[in-house]
Amino acid sequence: MDWNAFEAAWHEQGCRALATLATAHPDERVYAAAFHLFYGDGVQILPPALAANAESAVDDADGCSTRFAAPEWRWPVLDAATEAMRPWYHRLTDEFLAAARTDAEQLTAMAALEAAHDTAMAAVCRAITTSVRQDGVHPLLPPDFVVLVLEPQRDDQAGLLRASVDPHILATVPALTDFLAEIE
Numbered sequence: 001m002d003w004n005a006f007e008a009a010w011h012e013q014g015c016r017a018l019a020t021l022a023t024a025h026p027d028e029r030v031y032a033a034a035f036h037l038f039y040g041d042g043v044q045i046l047p048p049a050l051a052a053n054a055e056s057a058v059d060d061a062d063g064c065s066t067r068f069a070a071p072e073w074r075w076p077v078l079d080a081a082t083e084a085m086r087p088w089y090h091r092l093t094d095e096f097l098a099a100a101r102t103d104a105e106q107l108t109a110m111a112a113l114e115a116a117h118d119t120a121m122a123a124v125c126r127a128i129t130t131s132v133r134q135d136g137v138h139p140l141l142p143p144d145f146v147v148l149v150l151e152p153q154r155d156d157q158a159g160l161l162r163a164s165v166d167p168h169i170l171a172t173v174p175a176l177t178d179f180l181a182e183i184e
Contacts, residue, residue, distance in 0.1 A: 001095050003120050006088055010081075010124040014050055014147070015137045017081040018128070021052055022138040028054035028074075030141060032176075033128070034150040035121055035164075036070040037077075040114055042106035044093045047085045048121065049077040051150075068179045070150045092117070118160060121149055125164035133169075146173050158184045 014033070022030055030052050037049040053073035059066045066072040096113040100106040125147040131137050132145045149164040151157055161180060162170075170177055 001092060001116070003116065007120050007124050007127065009088060010085060010121070011127045011131070013081040013084045014124065014128045015131055017050060017078040018052065018132065018141060019138040020080070021075060021078065022140040025054070026140055028056060030054050031145060032068075033078075033145075033147045034068075034070040034073075035125065035148075036150045038114075038117070038121075038151055038154075040110055040117075042100070042103075042110045043097060045089055045097070045110075045113060045117065047082045047089050050081045051076045052078060067175055068148075068150060069152075118149075118163070122160065122163035125149060126166055126169075129165070129169055144172055146176060148176070152183075 018030070018033055031054065033050060033052045035048045035050055039046040039048070049070070051070040051073045052075045053067075053070075057066070057074035059072070070076060092113060096109050097106065100109040128137075128147040129145065132141045132147070133143060146165060146169060149160040151160055154160060158180060161183070165173075165176065170180070
């Protein structure tokens with residue numbers, strides 16, 4: 001797999017989806033995007049969902065915030081980006097998993113694929129965040145916008161989140177720093 005091309009494709013699709021979203025909702029302050037719903041079962045890997053949220057959709061009722069709960073966001077799946085990446089995931093399945101014949105081979109192949117995919121998706125998050133903040137993907141996306149990995153069902157949730165946000169960016173998003181402290 002050409003991981004650089006994979007990351008570039010996700011970067012392009014993610015930036016395009018976020019610009020389209022900002023254009024369609026000029027009255028909303030979209031503060032974050034997140035990749036979530038990672039899925040691989042040893043036989044196939046599917047594209048994660050790219051979600052986005054607006055300040056107006058954050059619910060802090062009962063001491064439980066939806067600020068960093070991607071499934072609860074205003075736009076939990078930006079379908080265009082996910083669908084555009086589907087062919088890449090067919091290739092990942094073919095390259096990493098198709099040759100595995102035994103359960104042990106499937107587990108080994110899936111572990112290698114998940115590790116490589118996690119690394120690539122963290123890089124994609126950092127690249128999109130940088131593009132939004134420096135290159136101006138869309139003028140309505142705020143200067144403190146951030147893209148991250150949010151996978152609460154994973155044991156390594158905090159590590160994935162940390163890998164997906166550069167430390168100097170993390171320092172500019174106090175609510176994210178607080179959330180990370182809660183899950184570590």
